[in-house]
Amino acid sequence: MRDEENAETDLSRRHHLRQWAHLALAAAGAATVLSPLEVLAGTGRVSPRTLVAYYSRTGHTRQAALVIARAVGADIFEIEPATPYPRSYQETVDLNHRQQRANEFPPSGRLIPNLAGYGTVFLGYPIWPVDLPRFLYTFLRRQNFAGKTLAPFSTSAMSGLAGTEATLRRLCVGARLVPGLALPGGGRGHNTLVTSIDAASNQRSESWSRASLTRMRS
Numbered sequence: 594m595r596d597e598e599n600a601e602t603d604l605s606r607r608h609h610l611r612q613w614a615h616l617a618l619a620a621a622g623a624a625t626v627l628s629p630l631e632v633l634a635g636t637g638r639v640s641p642r643t644l645v646a647y648y649s650r651t652g653h654t655r656q657a658a659l660v661i662a663r664a665v666g667a668d669i670f671e672i673e674p675a676t677p678y679p680r681s682y683q684e685t686v687d688l689n690h691r692q693q694r695a696n697e698f699p700p701s702g703r704l705i706p707n708l709a710g711y712g713t714v715f716l717g718y719p720i721w722p723v724d725l726p727r728f729l730y731t732f733l734r735r736q737n738f739a740g741k742t743l744a745p746f747s748t749s750a751m752s753g754l755a756g757t758e759a760t761l762r763r764l765c766v767g768a769r770l771v772p773g774l775a776l777p778g779g780g781r782g783h784n785t786l787v788t789s790i791d792a793a794s795n796q797r798s799e800s801w802s803r804a805s806l807t808r809m810r811s
């Protein structure tokens with residue numbers, strides 16, 4: 594019972610923490626966010642902006658997203674389902690399982706404002722039964738990623754990227770995909786909000802995102 598209460602308190606702090614995290618990111622990274630019309634010095638090329646778009650239920654993917662956004666000077670957007678998932682891990686597992694079995698794709702929330710202004714999108718998500726969360730299918734189908742470079746990153750208990758790169762290729766028609774990053778996340782039954790990632794994941798997120806951006810722009 595006590596664990597459940599703690600989990601509930603943790604998840605109810607999400608909104609507050611999310612706001613705090615965005616403010617901290619803005620303070621830390623404001624000077625490095627690219628303007629949409631910034632011209633790369635000496636090349637005469639226009640440098641489109643970079644975005645980190647992510648979904649996270651218990652914080653692992655959010656923490657990686659914040660590290661990546663800071664490392665590459667990107668804007669950040671939180672993807673959300675139209676209806677929030679239950680607070681309980683088991684209820685979320687059961688609901689997602691029912692949706693998978695019925696081949697249902699629940700609606701997603703708001704779209705990325707001004708996606709046209711971004712050339713590169715780092716896309717982060719947790720792995721839910723060896724796949725993308727169901728509503729992410731809906732979200733990705735509603736956005737036009739043609740001509741953009743997508744860099745996927747996942748967090749999971751053990752499934753890595755779980756074949757989601759192939760799914761993204763199908764859903765995001767016309768996008769160019771660069772090799773993704775798989776990070777360790779919460780284990781089975783994990784139900785509390787995390788507010789940091791371990792040092793190794795932090796370092797991998799930074800170096801992967803910077804290397805990806807260099808590759809995309811070359």
Ligand SMILES: Cc1cc2nc3c(=O)[nH]c(=O)nc-3n(C[C@H](O)[C@H](O)[C@H](O)COP(=O)(O)O)c2cc1C
Pocket residue numbers: 648649650651652653654655682685686687689718719720721722723724748749750751752753777778779780781783
């Ligand atoms: C509904 C559900 C299904 C999951 N399925 C898997 C899975 O198939 N493989 C895996 O390694 N982890 C699985 N997990 C664990 C999550 O991928 C992991 O805890 C992730 O880091 C959570 O990210 P978040 O904190 O950003 O929400 C699942 C978690 C949930 C809630």
